[in-house]
Amino acid sequence: MLIKKPSDIPSSEITPKGLYITRRRFLGGAGALVGAVAAGSEISEILSPSQSALAGTKLQYSQSQYSTSEKQTPLNDITHYNNYYEFSTDKYEPAELAKNFNPFPWTIKVEGLANKPKTFDIDALLKMQLQERIYRMRCVEGWSMVIPWIAIPLSALLNEVQPNSKAKFVEFTSLKDPKRLPGQQRNVLDWPYVEGLRMDEAMHPLTILAVGLYGETLPNQDGAPVRLVVPWKYGFKGIKAIVTIKLVDHQPTSAWTKAAPSEYGFYSNVNPNVDHPRWSQAKERRIGEFTKRPTLMFNGYGDQVASLYTGMDLKKNY
């Protein structure tokens, strides 16, 4: 009953990538360019911005000192076992249900308490200095992965809009569109999904906006076209399909905190000593491994982030 049939092979694995990208470009109305597609990979430079970024497009990026050398979780597991309630509450379903979601064109509004509020086109983000960040990802449910994100530091984006001194927190909002995101047709959460970070957490070099995975643009089911990744916090802090980033002076209430305040706090730092009310957080199962491993404080990023929380009672500020 609860065992799903193995999902159909994604179309991306059946149709040669070049071919389906060509097809999409054609369908996208870039008829004049079709002939040029044959000319080679430089084609994305010629295309208008909204047509250049397609799911599964290879990205240019550099390596980062923040990456872990741990064994990476296979792409198929990252794309076929994840929580994305905007599509389904079942971790095996987003892969199939997000298949036809078209994340392009897309813009991200960065607004609020900033000197230079700005709306970013996803293509502008993809042209920024991208880095590969291989991070551990710990889900609040007790499983974990190692994921090679392609990303830009969130601070790079925030610096461009110049937050003013009143900005104390950052509030992120996802797309709300029940037609494109069928999971929003039910009030499992109070849509749209909202997440928040303290300013210093948002500016921390480990905090990234991921636009890709395994060297290519983000698969739809993993939050295309852009999502937050905060590796020392539980996975649900990583809000997907972001449309608005707002600089605010008050602590935002995240979607999960709103749904169950006693279970999901604002900080949601990975902490083996603070159990979720309904299960222990002391251990985790790394996807692909048999026995559980101990969960590390701040998901193993304590050296870099523990100082953000000095003097704070992390049992109270869970």
Place this chain on the structure above:
Amino acid sequence: MKAKYFKPLVFLACLVPLGRLAWKAWNSALGANPIQVITWSTGTWTLVFLMLTLSITPLRILTRQYWLIQFRRMLGLFAFFYGSLHFTTYFWLDQFFDWHSIAKDVVKRPFITVGFTAFVLMVPLALTSTQRAIRWLGKRWQMLHRLIYAVAIAGVIHYIWLVKRDLRKPLIYAAILSVLLLYRVVVWALHRLSNERTENKPSPALKRSVVAID
């Protein structure tokens, strides 16, 4: 005797969920988190068999197919069988015999406390499912086996409490169980009513008939 011919077939059908799971495990088709899939599947089938067991009595009375009673023990034992697999998956595959953490779970996690309780309560029912035990316990057997109501309620609560947010599936089980329990309450109430009409004090014979019906 219809049951005689059906019994082996029903027995095999009851093993299909396990066979399916084994087949998938053998073919590495259990997805990214196989242990979770095994846990969920065995848990689900425990609940399904509990519901099936509880549906025998209403079904045989309402359809007058009294021979159905001969399947009740088998279905009940399969509920225990899948429950045991579920529990084994938890302490072996999931916790890998970490008794300290298991003990903590049982005491501290309400959904595990109630699930563990349900499993423990099933043990005496399975142990006293033999003809000999039935004879030996006499009337007390029926009293004892009413524990299945507690087991089923605890099982459904276990499911409701472990779900993070989306309650649709556990509530389906809650609804089915409510109907099955409501049937018993209605039957019991009707008997009481008819007893009161015939005489003020219900006779021991009538009392027994109420017992017999559930």
